[in-house]
Amino acid sequence: MTADAETIRYRAATGDTPAAVDLLDQTRIPAELERLVCESLPELHDAIVRLVVRGAPAIGIAAAYGVTLAPVDSSASPENVRRCYYDAIEYLATSRPTAVNLFWALDRMRGLVEASTDETIGDLPRRLIDEATAIHNEDRSMCRAMGKHGATLLGDCQTVLTHCNAGGLATAEYGTALSPIYYLHEKGHTLNVFADETRPLMQGSRLTAWELSQAGVPVTVCTDSMAGSLMQRGLIDAVIVGSDRIAENGDVANKIGTYPLAVLARYHDVPFYVVAPTNTFDLELESGDLIPIEQRSEDEMRYTLGADSNVHTKGRMAVPREASVINPAFDVTPAELVTAIVTEQGVIKQPTREKVQQHFAAIQTPAS
Numbered sequence: 001m002t003a004d005a006e007t008i009r010y011r012a013a014t015g016d017t018p019a020a021v022d023l024l025d026q027t028r029i030p031a032e033l034e035r036l037v038c039e040s041l042p043e044l045h046d047a048i049v050r051l052v053v054r055g056a057p058a059i060g061i062a063a064a065y066g067v068t069l070a071p072v073d074s075s076a077s078p079e080n081v082r083r084c085y086y087d088a089i090e091y092l093a094t095s096r097p098t099a100v101n102l103f104w105a106l107d108r109m110r111g112l113v114e115a116s117t118d119e120t121i122g123d124l125p126r127r128l129i130d131e132a133t134a135i136h137n138e139d140r141s142m143c144r145a146m147g148k149h150g151a152t153l154l155g156d157c158q159t160v161l162t163h164c165n166a167g168g169l170a171t172a173e174y175g176t177a178l179s180p181i182y183y184l185h186e187k188g189h190t191l192n193v194f195a196d197e198t199r200p201l202m203q204g205s206r207l208t209a210w211e212l213s214q215a216g217v218p219v220t221v222c223t224d225s226m227a228g229s230l231m232q233r234g235l236i237d238a239v240i241v242g243s244d245r246i247a248e249n250g251d252v253a254n255k256i257g258t259y260p261l262a263v264l265a266r267y268h269d270v271p272f273y274v275v276a277p278t279n280t281f282d283l284e285l286e287s288g289d290l291i292p293i294e295q296r297s298e299d300e301m302r303y304t305l306g307a308d309s310n311v312h313t314k315g316r317m318a319v320p321r322e323a324s325v326i327n328p329a330f331d332v333t334p335a336e337l338v339t340a341i342v343t344e345q346g347v348i349k350q351p352t353r354e355k356v357q358q359h360f361a362a363i364q365t366p367a368s
Ligand SMILES: CSC[C@H]1O[C@H](OP(=O)(O)O)[C@H](O)[C@@H]1O
Pocket: 051, 054, 055, 056, 057, 163, 164, 165, 166, 167, 170, 171, 175, 176, 177, 203, 241, 242, 243, 244, 254, 255, 256, 329
């Protein structure tokens, strides 16, 4: 992906130029490649809410950098400096509720603030930038690792179907669900990809189709309702998706429309793979019915995309005013419908609570 298309960049403060979180504006793809430079917390909060930056890992990375935008008065007392950073963290945590990576990243930043002393408070801004940069770079490595692990499941596949966008645009680079596809493409095994449009914000047709095309991977956009007949006709060898939060028992929250794909896949004996880094697991939630599901604006359902394909430019009225709409942004797929979960550590086949716990235990106690 070229530098101009890098999902997230951090601009350190220099002279009169303030620090900023520099985002590829995903609300404008594929019509335009434009960047949005956020110099303040409200600008960044709004960018997360409007999906300028989106995707669980990318939201976490952007929010981590966002903490460094806190309007700290350097002459303030250490207590007031800490308070300013805590306020920034609490504010960014209100942007979107489902992707646990947001809260995981903010917790890491909060830990640095808590660990600061009156003597070391002066170094805190630098340490926060370094921690956000570390989170960013760790995600690059995790995406590459998920590509390698996920590829072991797709070796016999020719055609896969994916939902929403879980590619480089949703992460530091390379992606989660799309990572094994890129990995195999680089090894000379190019898969054919069906990308669900993913209504109402069309992350599949706008973003997945764009980034796969840029990478030279053949992609065919289909409506969300076509997946069943594609499987019925034997055209899909595997379904591969990302996730925003995975409960301790392996239940998976992902973009609305994922659950019916899992049901269809099971009915048609098609493997259903989820790819997510370990920081997408929420081990404090016993099951997926405890995962908070974001309810988004009615307007995203009531209007088609505008002529510029910007998700916030109202197009044509698509629903009569008298009708009601509902717009949950995610659904939950029970672990029993998941063939395997791929993380940067490896593969959890037929995930259960016990297998998830074993996966994490192995991380804590690396093989000797
Ligand atoms: C690699 S996480 C991608 C994940 O996030 C998307 O949601 P949104 O576009 O609303 O941020 C979708 O659930 C993807 O699977």
